[in-house]
Amino acid sequence: MKKISCTLLVILFALGFASAQHFDQYFINKNLRVNYLHIGNFNNELLKIDHYTAGGTWNGTRQYLIEPNSYGDIMIEVFDSVSNKLIFSRSYSCLFTEYRTTEKGETEIASMEESINIPFPKNTVLLKFTSFDRKRNGAELLKQYFNPQTTPTVPLSKQYKTMNLHIGNKSDKAIDILFIPDGYAKSDAKLLKHDMKRFASYVMNCSPYKEMKNKVNVRAIKGYSEDSGITQPQNNIYKKTLVNTAYNALDLDRYLMCDGVWHLNDVADDAPYDAIVIICNSEKYGGGGIYNFYCTVYNHGEYPDYVIVHEMGHLIGGLGDEYYTSEVSVQDFYPAGVEPVEPNLTTLVDFESKWKNMLPEGTPIPTPVTGKNTPEYNRLGVYEGGGYVGKGVYRPAQHCTMHQIRYNDFCPVCKKTLEEVIDYYAR
Ligand SMILES: [Zn+2]
Numbered sequence: 001m002k003k004i005s006c007t008l009l010v011i012l013f014a015l016g017f018a019s020a021q022h023f024d025q026y027f028i029n030k031n032l033r034v035n036y037l038h039i040g041n042f043n044n045e046l047l048k049i050d051h052y053t054a055g056g057t058w059n060g061t062r063q064y065l066i067e068p069n070s071y072g073d074i075m076i077e078v079f080d081s082v083s084n085k086l087i088f089s090r091s092y093s094c095l096f097t098e099y100r101t102t103e104k105g106e107t108e109i110a111s112m113e114e115s116i117n118i119p120f121p122k123n124t125v126l127l128k129f130t131s132f133d134r135k136r137n138g139a140e141l142l143k144q145y146f147n148p149q150t151t152p153t154v155p156l157s158k159q160y161k162t163m164n165l166h167i168g169n170k171s172d173k174a175i176d177i178l179f180i181p182d183g184y185a186k187s188d189a190k191l192l193k194h195d196m197k198r199f200a201s202y203v204m205n206c207s208p209y210k211e212m213k214n215k216v217n218v219r220a221i222k223g224y225s226e227d228s229g230i231t232q233p234q235n236n237i238y239k240k241t242l243v244n245t246a247y248n249a250l251d252l253d254r255y256l257m258c259d260g261v262w263h264l265n266d267v268a269d270d271a272p273y274d275a276i277v278i279i280c281n282s283e284k285y286g287g288g289g290i291y292n293f294y295c296t297v298y299n300h301g302e303y304p305d306y307v308i309v310h311e312m313g314h315l316i317g318g319l320g321d322e323y324y325t326s327e328v329s330v331q332d333f334y335p336a337g338v339e340p341v342e343p344n345l346t347t348l349v350d351f352e353s354k355w356k357n358m359l360p361e362g363t364p365i366p367t368p369v370t371g372k373n374t375p376e377y378n379r380l381g382v383y384e385g386g387g388y389v390g391k392g393v394y395r396p397a398q399h400c401t402m403h404q405i406r407y408n409d410f411c412p413v414c415k416k417t418l419e420e421v422i423d424y425y426a427r
Helices: 002-026 095-100 186-204 261-268 304-317 412-426
Strands: 027-040 045-055 074-080 086-092 110-121 125-132 138-146 161-167 175-182 216-222 275-280 287-290 294-298 383-386 389-395
Touching (some): 002 027, 002 110, 027 095, 027 138, 045 138, 045 261, 074 110, 095 110, 161 186, 175 186, 175 261, 186 216, 186 275, 186 304, 261 275, 275 304, 287 304, 294 304, 304 412
Parallel strands (some): 175 216, 275 294
Antiparallel strands (some): 027 110, 161 216, 383 389
């Protein structure tokens, strides 16, 4: 066993060394952001690059430039234009893909902003964008060259002060979580400061962040809005805020999303970030989270502690919702006969790729639900119902932060997924 471990260590060291060299061979320590529009409806989609922004430093991982998980709907791949070698990739999901599966999205065209950060290339690169449907069929959306000598880029400019809320390690050795306050006017300055600290404590007191505190950084942008409060179009309330977050995204009352992703990323630029969390100054319950995109949470009321860690589960872990009775308007989100991409949901089509190896021997599949006051309540299993539907999709536990309003209660599968993601950023 010892021999194997040593050999493994040597291999890992060699891989890490090769990757670090790989970064220096192809990139410089600067950030390049590609800003584009995602346009279309259920039947058609296209991307149009609008502009590039460049500056600051590259704060993402340098060791693992190729995305290990393809949880997202969109994959961007960067190829060296001379050797055609894949030198960087990143997977994420977006509001546009959710929109496409709504009733409106069947016919009406939408145009939504998206951005992706990549390390600044030394030489000309080919950017390739691929869109994946729920059956994981890929369709190429766009291929475009970026020449660092001739392609125009907009420089980044420092605009805001930042607050360090929890610093566990250097940026390239930790996941950098960045809070952006929205709907806090100058007169809410005290509240802003108090809320940023409060939400950082919600994250850092929740497992697995709590146990991995040396691999997590939390910072906040100190940015004020013109108005106090958040836009609620369904109630005719309109506010001028820092990043224009609004309720009723995709006509869902409590779905809080941000209208201007390019501006959101410009605001975020003043601090290193791997994950953006928008804290919204609002009494109305709401939130939203999309894998490797951003997430939102409201600041008042009873459950913001639960909402922030639940939405961050979507944002950084690519976790799916384990509940199955809600007003979610996405149709056929988990088609029959296809294994969902989310690590905490299965249709049993490819259960081996999920938590099968974590199940105690003899666990019945499906596992019967026993209810709260039974010894089996905490048993890991394969429970029917999840991903918004009661039949055909299975979840790992009877209780989990991705299922009920329960703070600090991720099931073993969700916890393990989050641990792996934090480790990915920290290596
Ligand atoms: Zn779970």
